[in-house]
Amino acid sequence: MASNQEEEVKLFGVVPSPFVTRVDIALNLKGVQYKFVEENLGNFSDTLIKYNPVHKKVPVLVHNGKPVSESRVILEYIDETWKQNPILPSDPYKRALARFWSNFIDDKFSGALRKLASSLRAKESNQESIEELEVVFQFLENELNEKFFGGEEIGIVDITGVYIAFWFPVMQEVSGLNVFNNEKFPKLYKWSQDITNHQVVKEKLPNRETLLAYFRARYESLVASK
Structure with a gap:
């Protein structure tokens, strides 16, 4: 050692x-x-x-x-x-797919969130950014065929997607949106519950109430800005 x-x-x-x-x-x-x-x-x-x-x-x-x-x-x-408990597949094609979907989350999901924040700041319609978020969720819903994106064990896409699973529901609660729910995206919603309750993940998530207070303060500041 x-x-x-x-x-x-x-x-x-x-x-x-x-x-x-x-x-x-x-x-x-x-x-x-x-x-x-x-x-x-x-x-x-x-x-x-x-x-x-x-x-x-x-x-x-x-x-x-x-x-x-x-x-x-x-x-x-x-x-x-550290080779134990791999988060990327060993198969080159599956590895490439995992990288693709991880990048997709950071590119498309984060991009739609930035657009949503911009529309709130400018007090403009946020419908376009909401529709973009729904497209992102639908792509991920279609891609998810097992318990996790990594199969039966969590992988890099699941770890990258914790942003969607834990942070977005808090943002949604603060802003009053109802974009991500069990009726619209049942597989992705169940995944969000499974990933946030996974012991390895759960141990490292911030306190939800603290995060809620943090985003509530940010949201109030955002909508109050001119």
Whole structure:
């Protein structure tokens, strides 16, 4: 077994971030011991900036003094470094598909959320962004054929999608939307329950009430802005 110095692992992050939580979940799944270094949102430390000078944001994984940035890049690094409990398939085609759907979530889902926030800020109709979200959910609904996107065990798409499973229902409750529900997307909705209740995931999710208060404050600030 490697010494503590050889296996020094630190995760720089903020608690409300779904992107940081992805890394938390992957490390927990692998059984990797690490130190969580909490940053202040909006006032990142010089150390964080030094480790991620390009994007200047969390998460950053530092392994043996070497920093890795961007959550999905970090997930792949973790999977390649610690081989137990793989989160990417060994088959090249299935591996490519997993990368595709992980990217799809970050690209299409995050893009629709940004558009929704922009419409709320501008006090414009949010129908277009709602329709985009429904398209995203329908694609994922059609793709989900087993308990998890990774099969019977969670994989990279499930870990990436925790943003949808846990964060979006909180955002939806705060904003009064009813886009993601059991009637419209039964398979995806059940998956969201299964993934958030998975022991490895559940241990790393932030407190729901704290997250609710955080997004309520952000939402009220957003709708009050001119």
